[in-house]
Amino acid sequence: YWNLPSQVEKMSIERGLNWEVSHFTVPSARLRDHWNNPDLKSILESETFDHVIIQEHSTNILTGEDGNPEFYFGQITSLIPDSTSIHFFSTWMYPSMEDLNINNEEYPIEESIKQIIDGTSTQIIPVGRAFKLFQEKYPQIDILMEDNKHPNPNGSYLASCIIFSHLSSETSLNLSKRYKGKDSKGVDIYYSIVEDEVLTFLQQISDEIIF
DSSP: OOTHHHHHHHHHHHHOOOOOOOOOOOOOOOOHHHHHHHHHHHHHHHOSEEEEEEEOOTTTTOOTTTHHHHHHHHHHTTTSSSEEEEEEEOOOOGGGGGOOOOOOOOOHHHHHHHHHHHHSEEEEHHHHHHHHHHHHTTTTSSOOOOTSSOOHHHHHHHHHHHHHHHHOOOOOOOOOOOEEEEEEOEEEEEEEEEOOOHHHHHHHHHHHOOO
């Protein structure tokens, strides 16, 4: 949402890290869908990456009803060389998911991911933890859209900060509030814009979670 991969790439360029970020997904994808996609297999088998970030659908990570996450995580990572660092994007709980938190855990999605990656070197990117902390500290500022599920520009910016700092070990403080690229006609387009009064709060929460 809101060009999150492109925002992460622009953050890295701003800091002189110059990452090249590739984004491969489809709406509402499960790990099973990715494993059954020949295009993804082709990319993983033919290209080499420094880092690969994997994400399971928010509800399926808890239920496994649409394909066992642990099984498909193993299948996908079997195509990734040992030289590549693997990361698991931990999403956030939203109101309609609360009935899936059967053990009443503080971070149920993270707990499920820990079981999946147990015994591997995979690292968790704690985006859901950051969302929860932000909502507790700043309940007056929305980070989700009207559906109370998907991130708005604030939420995507926070997730971008978390990913950037997780991978770079650098603070997100003082990063720009907006990033732009160009459309197919060469016209400037903004990936996302956050307001000045929200920017520092987002960056501070990211730092609190990562560092």
